[in-house]
Amino acid sequence: MSYFVRTIARTAPLLGGLLLLGSPLARAGADPRWPAYGIPAALRENAHAVIRQQDDIITVKGAGRLVHTVHRVVTVLDDQGQDWGQAGVPYDKLRQLSYLRGNVYDATGRLIRSLRAADTKDYSASGDANLYTDNRVRVADLRQTSYPYTAEFEYEVNSSNTLYFPTWQPQRDENLSVEHATLRVVTPPELPLRYLEERLPAGSTVAKSGQGSLLVYAWQLTQLPAVEREPYSLPLAELVPTVYTSPTAFEVQGFRGSLTSWQELGQWAFQLNQDRAALPPEVQAKVAELVKGVNDPKERVRKIYQYLQSNTRYVSVQLGIGGYQSFPASTVAGNGYGDCKALSNYCMALLKAAGVESYCAWVTSGRGAPAVRTAFPNDRFNHAILCVPMQKDTVWLECTSQNEAFGYMGSFTGGRHALLLTPQGGKLVRTPRYSALDNRQYRRAEVQIDAQGHGRATVRTVSTGEQQEDLAGMIHALPADEQRKYAYKRLPLSGVTIEQSSWQTDHRGAQPAVTEQLTLALPSYASQTGRRLFLTPNLLNRMPPPAPRVGARQSPLRLSMPFTDADTIRYRLPAGYKPEAVPAPVQLRTAFGTYEAQTQVLPDGTVQYTRRLQMPAGRFEAKDYEAYEDFHQRISKADRAQLVLIRPES
Template sequence: MAFLLKRICRAALAALSLLAGSPVLAGQPPKYLVADIPGSLRENAHAVVRFSDETLLVKSAGRTIETVRRAVTIFDEAGAHHAQELVYYDQLNTVSYLRGSAYAADGRLLRTLKASEIGDISLSDGFSLANDGRGRVADLRQPVYPYTVEFEYEVNSTNTLFYSTWRPQAREQLAVEQATFRVLTPAELPLRYLERGLPAGTAVARTSVSAVLQSYEWQVRNLAAVEAEPDGPPVGETTPVVFTAPTQFEVQGHVGTLTSWQALGLWNYQLNVGRDELPVAVQEKIRALVQGETDERARIRKVYEWLQANTRYISVQLGIGGWQTFPASSVAASGYGDCKALTNYCQALLKTAGITGYCALVRANEEDVRTEFPSQQFNHVVLCVPLQKSAKRDTVWLECTSQTNPFGYMSSFTGNRHALLITPQGGRVVRTPQYLAADNRRERLADVYLDAQGSATATVRTRRSGLEQDGYAGMANSQNLADQKKALAEHLPLANFSISKLSYAQDRRSLVPTLTENLGLTLPGWASVSGKRAFLTPNLLSRWSALPAAVGERRTAIWLDNPFSYSDTVRIHVPAGFKPESLPTPVQLSTTFGTYSSQVQALPDGTLLYVRRLLMPRTRFPQTDYPAYQDFRRRISSADKAQVVLVKTDA
């Protein structure tokens, strides 16, 4: 979809390298003296926003003008990306101008961008069939720190589905001296906005500019730089932000209102209604495919797996094509489509099979949408299929862009979040499947064969399910064993090892998929041998580290990724002539955050049995819990590093 280009813009900017080289320009009054920056804003900052002024002028329901002027002082290489600017445009957005200047620490003008130095690049993502996104790019990086850059640009837009989001401090280690954001809009098009994380005492200033024009303005000053905290939310989730949205909008002649989720869903439905007609030949194939199958879920599975086998994903990001789907007949003819087109196609296939499904907008691979603020926050489409014959009124969710996704599985990409169901009556917010600790499991069984010199070999079987297997599923689908070994090696917490064997087996038939990994390891010097004794850590692959000590008072809440359940069993086959001299004390922890246990036993045959369990059923905790969470992690880390001491017998 069109708004996925934001991610592409960031990647293109990172690759930009138009090096500065103009001589110093004399005769200009000094600006942005570094000496004027308060010491409180320099602390822990790679850069300081000296001045930022952003204005969104709403000309009509179908046109806006955004103007931005920003000056940033950059202290070191880690802040140098602030000296680059990329302004996105396409057939719905045009760049009126992009200007820039660079200043020395003493405020002297070093250089001004020439028109010939402003690049114009394609923002094609490499897989889009149609992508009209482009960027105007400029680079004012300087060789001597500190320095200040100033950029100004203006964008005219005929895509009023999106209004500006103001993030004056979107990055960590960025301080803000002064930043202002205003929206000027006709009185008949009142602004909708949501404030979050604004400093105490900050409030919108709402005034009448004229008889027909209203002004909404926010301003912040002297924001000290902040850092992302361990196991905390991204900085952009905790620093000041103002989200804005229209009450009415128009995109290429398609008019809508955005006062509720129902209204946004209705616009999306009307934009795509009637685009689900299938060729007769395809209808006949689907009817034959499900003929005689009476189980509703089984019928859906057959259609979905047929879709996976007969289509592929290609993105389309071209004007209204960012929101309006290809007709189902087009996908039937070509075999490809973007997320909208493939979801619409699957919906049409199911309709032929006598099953009703609904497209659902979702924000994939990012933080969940703000359900309290109806607005266009989505970047993906999936299919929601309520089961009509199920006694539990169950629902099947389908990811229609993947040829490998298990039936009904949303993964971390779209699971555990809200979606906007698109129905003939409009939009309705629903939840995608939630994957809890009982779903996200990792169960590991290892046999380690130790020799008298301290080296070992190991066979390890790891069974992962739910979100725990997501990061390994792509690896498992690779046909290149060397690539699989290389990718896995990056995840193994071992200092000296080689992989002697690796294979994967997937179970995609259950609602929560599982992946079994069979691994062989060679471990030179796994145990440390000194005289008659050998020292080893029985926790082979599941060691947790302690958290760094907090600097000052914790600022943010604790945000853990996903709930999970881990179990590890390690059987250590001790070499002849050795016996355990010292075993770690068993550990049992039960806390608000979860439970942990570990113990080592000596079995009658001389084998050592190490068993570890860790259950973390929740993911969000208040910042006041951080000291207790630190202690929980510290105690786990200590237990995970506990050693066994073997001693050589005289016999």
């Protein structure tokens, strides 16, 4: 599947599927429609595709049913816009696909052909970790090899999951412009729409009207130029016009709820999952054995979490209401597996048996996940974790991982809002946020340089917090030979040979850590010219120059991960060589971080290079980017500074 189709599948809600290929939208021989020459020049600029027309209609039939119809016409300008020659429609037991129709037109707007059965395929919308799932995606493919061409799609989805309302964001890709788009929501007056508008142009806010006894909410957007992604910018979803929609009351397979507050949403979820914590007697006995003599509540939690990790595995279950309701704890105990909800519920039951209170929580997972709109209660969560309130602090547990450190959320679920599910209802709380000192990379290396400029280095790097996540994932996921290949890809040097390598995880500290130890052969690390050797003291942590900027910065600047890097590299020089030119010390202090680098000749004749870079997470206005670019450029220049060694005349 293409990236476009995979993205639709991955972001589909817990939403099944009869597909009917309807009659074509246009007839062969009809007048030209959607000629490419009709696109305004301003919409072609920086665009790979142009949405000519997109019309979304959401019709609320009742508290338990809504119908979503989409008509989309997109002109694909070049091969980089090819994904828009397809349409992917997710469906499952709760979302039935009524029809999917399409046409494709040439550059002049003449009909090439209508969608055929051979142009459609059906895929699972879930990954390999899913054992029970009905999430699927139907893909219609009208891509052409000659540009420009125009693809037209129309489809309808009937949903019995009214907890999830679509988000309207027509401009959901970079280098995509929009000529005209509309959203129309029709609903009974007893079920008024809740909505949140963000970044709408002037004159594009909601227009309310009536249609008989029904309420109508309408929006339209016109002439949106393409957005070109800039370095370190906000996610596209936070830059383009968006309308979030949500119900006031909803129903999912007979389970009714209200959604005018986080408390109500959490209450519905809690009631849906209550009375599912009973454990078999043998498991209760095992819990009693595990915590016998352990009086510290936090140590009790640790032992239970270790037991969970050793005796269960993650398998996703997404069947109808199963997208929201967990397996009973007894089922997980018997099977040894469950999805995020079931494993969190099981761990909660184990802790209850150990005398520790805890609560399941819904969260939006993933690095760079969109922030919860705290003032607009709605369901955009995709994961469940466990919260264990303690007297001094709170412990958060990721119950789906057999390898994660106790209490660590990291980039997957850390630093964001979660909905705590309590008997009193839902409560928005924040998961742990990690600082620059939590996300560390401390490196020490010894490098021996010979008279020909060849080097041999022993390197020890300790990474913690978010800086250890990729390495920890590599250790648990890859065999030894693949680990070595992975290490090569991380090295910024060409021609280097890894002679020895090892990695070790450590979960004893406040943050999980990975220690990497490498022995490297560095052929021609120092370039030789006559009696001189030229080398860059910064061995493995060089910041590349900033990307070239074209025109004035448009979008805000985002620094997503706070971190601290500290390097100490000691060089042993070849016999007879002495430093002739040593890089000057550099110190930088800015709002974007601090940087220090120094190269020193030590009393024993060795040369020691030290570097420390600490940067925060944060957002800055577009006008601040020039100052950040200067900071970035100065670091890059300092990282490339050279040490010159000279051998006396013989």
